[in-house]
Amino acid sequence: MKIKLTWKIWLLIIVLALSLLSIFGSASFQKGVLITSVEENSTAFEQGLRKGQIITEINSNKISNLEDFTNAFQGKFENNQSEKIIFILDKTEIILYTNKLPQITVSNVPSTNLKLGLDLAGGSRAIVQAQDKQLSASEVRDLVDVVSNRLNVYGIADMNVVPVTDLSGNNFMMIEIAGATPKDLEQLISKQGKFEAKIANETVFIGGDRDVTSVCRNDATCAGIEGCFNAEGGGHYCNFRFSIYLSEDAAKRHAQITENLSVNSTAQGNYLSEKLDLYLDDNLVDSLLISEGLKGMVTTQITISGSGSGQTRDEAITKAEEEMHHLQTVLITGSLPYKLEIIKLDSISPVLGKEFIKSIFLAGFVALLAVGIIIFIRYRKVKSSLALLLTSFSEIIIILGIASLIEWNLDLPSIAGILATIGTGIDQQIIVLDEAKYSMFLSIKQRMKRAFSIILGAYFTAVVAMLPLVWNPITGGAVGAGLLKGFAITTIIGITVGVLITRPAFTDMVRKMEK
């Protein structure tokens, strides 16, 4: 028997194929590892390695998974010697001369284009507002710039910082970071990081590029741990030091202030009577002696120092490195313009995500199966029951296809939305099945038309019920990217796909079966 398919059924098949293409796309055929982040200002970055590229070959070794990638660097750089490393990317070749592992992170190439939300893939999200102050929209935009810059300088690549507004007009800043949560995320985004260098309570310079033209980082000749010592009360502490360069103005200020200071002679040498005091958020970090030679000098190079302590030597080193990193970041990016307050902070572990998705699939499968059985018991028709299940199943695939096309991050609310859609979808298909049996004196075409008038009614009520969620800036809008927008978006996509594509195809299938 030759079955002629109507154009509505063809449309469903085509959209279904396109959705599958959108979900699996080229990604699943590609071998290699995906670069998930590149440290800015590193050699790797300068040579053109970027987030999102796929490495297929290193030094003519084929790279098809993470293991290959790790193996490629086995035994390299053992004597701190620079080596030549040739990366083969999609179409380009990138060569690095380096004496350490390239500062990039990689992951296996994902097998689908579907992106999971923070609550399933792991990561952090923070919503921040100013303490005791209502921020205007432009103030929040400035804040977003400073904070993105700060996180960037700190070395966080995979992030998204955006301004958001709620219905009452309050402005917030939202930060989303994929993957592991940086240890001092809270510090970085909520502490102002107001750095001031003072001599006798007069400010010489502050953090930020107006006063500080450059900061030495990742260069052992001008930045690093100087030495570690036993602390008096037990434990250890380590000193760090790095040089910075001041602007002309700041250097002149230094000259003016030091000019009038007297010189003290000590056993260690001759120093000025006042010290250079370094403050971070109004706390004294360190006090540096100023040598006699700098009196009244317009000097642009200054050494900043500080220390970190811990129970063990290693702990003290880590702590000192962290402190140094933090100070460097603050000196480069300057202070945040406002005192901030974190009003929402989620850091989600990726550990349970996979199992979670497994149980969602199981739940979906069991639910669909149960629906199939009920439909079969009610109508006693294998074909109709199968058609109904297939239609619902293709609806899921089309929703996922659209989600990966618009790069929607699938989070829990989105999944709830998909379930809701499938539920109403099945309901509407039952209406179609029943209308087909009902009032047999009408033509099947007329009967299907009637079914559709009910379905359209139900469709519009459902869409308008979702709209407030999308409009509402907190639940939908930008903040909603993580909160509830997913629910509204997948529901609206789903029921619209239903009314435009799957339901018409299903009615045609039923018409064929009834004839």
Place this chain on the structure above:
Amino acid sequence: MKQKIKQWHDKNYKRLLLIPIILLLFSFIYLGVFYSSTGDFFKKDISLTGGTSVTLYSSLVPQTLEQDLQLQLEEISTRQIYDIITQEQKAIIIETKTESEITRTVLEEYLGYELNEKNSSFEFTGSTLSQSFYKQLLIALIVAFIFMALVVFIIFRSFVPSAAVIISALADIIMTLTLVNIFGIKLSTAGIVAILMLIGYSVDTDILLTTRVLKREEGDLNSRIFGAFKTGTTMTLTSLVAMALALVIISSFSIILSQIFTIIVIGLFFDLLNTWITNVSILKWYALKKQK
């Protein structure tokens, strides 16, 4: 048999309305008393009041931890997450009104190890944000309901049948809320979203019924109602069974999804009552009056 049911329904359909009226009255009184004693219509969880939720990948016994930390963490409550098949405990969830940094310190001290993204998840919502979140969700809910009501009026363009659909949907929500309260469930943001979903689910069958009764000519009133009843109950039953099964599987894993499913399952039960008693009776009353 069919004839007998028809006769019985013709005689008693107005009396049947007493069931939803009594339930609705009870709900109003219950919610009223609840509101006067708590200042709100339902219990809210930390996503709506503010607080910290910690997921700890550990095999600790939740009750022990709850008892041990009662004094240090404000309004602490715990539950476990386990594999549905092996029944093995995967994690415990700790909810408290205490803020996240303090919670972290208290837990690290108690457990004796550092908490990082490999062994735990932290979710903190400040009370100002969650309060504004709550307010906005309520606004979204009310606006959604009004929009739905408008669409219903536009579809049927006649007052009593439209009002019947809207009353049934409203009764659904109010009865569901009451039962959720009686069960002692603390509503989260997801719970409010579930109520939003309920609007869609409950109106579906009402629209089906009203269309069949008002816009069709064939058959008498009772057979049109009965036809709609057959279709509608199949719809609701499939949803109900699918949601209940999903609930059983997912409840071991996700608080968010299991709350959504619980509320929808309760709501669908009341939808059966409100569509096939409340809405049918009002509609039949209206249709018979019009015939005369």
